Amino acid sequence: MTEPKTILDPAQAKMDKAIEFLVEALASVRAGKASTNLLNGITVDYYGNPTPVSQVASVTVPDARTVLIQPWEKNLIGAIEKAILVANIGLTPSNNGEHIRLNIPPLTEERRKELVKQIKSEAETARISIRNIRRDAVEAFKKAQKEGMPEDMAKDGEDSSQKLTDKYMKKVDELFAAKEAEIMTV
Structure with a gap:
């Protein structure tokens, strides 16, 4: 039974x-606040393998409107920037040669x-x-x-x-x- x-x-x-x-x-879902979750699902070509951004860079939220991405290898900056643009999350990355900054506009x-x-x-x-x-x-x-x-x-x-x-x-x-x-x- x-x-x-x-x-x-x-x-x-x-x-x-x-x-x-x-x-x-x-x-x-982006609620106008910066979050490391914004980059979930975004992958970078890392030596021929699609790899999540969080596995090739340090992703931090220094304040409520900014996400800071610091790649562990400087040659990845361009690839990460391109991946973010291709992912079409509505944010434009800006880089200074050492890290990428995503500014979150107010909704x-x-x-x-x-x-x-x-x-x-x-x-x-x-x-x-x-x-x-x-x-x-x-x-x-x-x-x-x-x-x-x-x-x-x-x-x-x-x-x-x-x-x-x-x-x-x-x-x-x-x-x-x-x-x-x-x-x-x-």
Whole structure:
């Protein structure tokens, strides 16, 4: 006989993954503040291998509006600068021969609203995947009931998967609200 735990544990693990994915997606949205996350996903050709900028340079945030990139090898400055321009993150790098500076311009009201729409869609994607995970768990309980799980145990399992879903939906809402407040704060 199937235990409810064997259905709920994988569902919870998948919901955790959905939340992790949302956190990463929200971190990559630029809220007018400098962050080392801006360079996530940008790679540089390092001796023939595409390598993340953070692995070939020191990336720091000296103040709220600046990201400073100091390559470990001076010959990489041009390659890093080109990679940032090609990545089209909306920033123009400036270099002084030793390091590259990215100045983050303040966001306009219109841009803030666009960013809120973008994070709203990310949050909705997370909600949809959490609801899909709940649906799969409920279907698993119904199948287990047909295979001999007592009806009350199956119903309790369905209730538990709903409670789990509610808990994760609340997390999504909290993450969204926090990021929205960060973006709309001038």
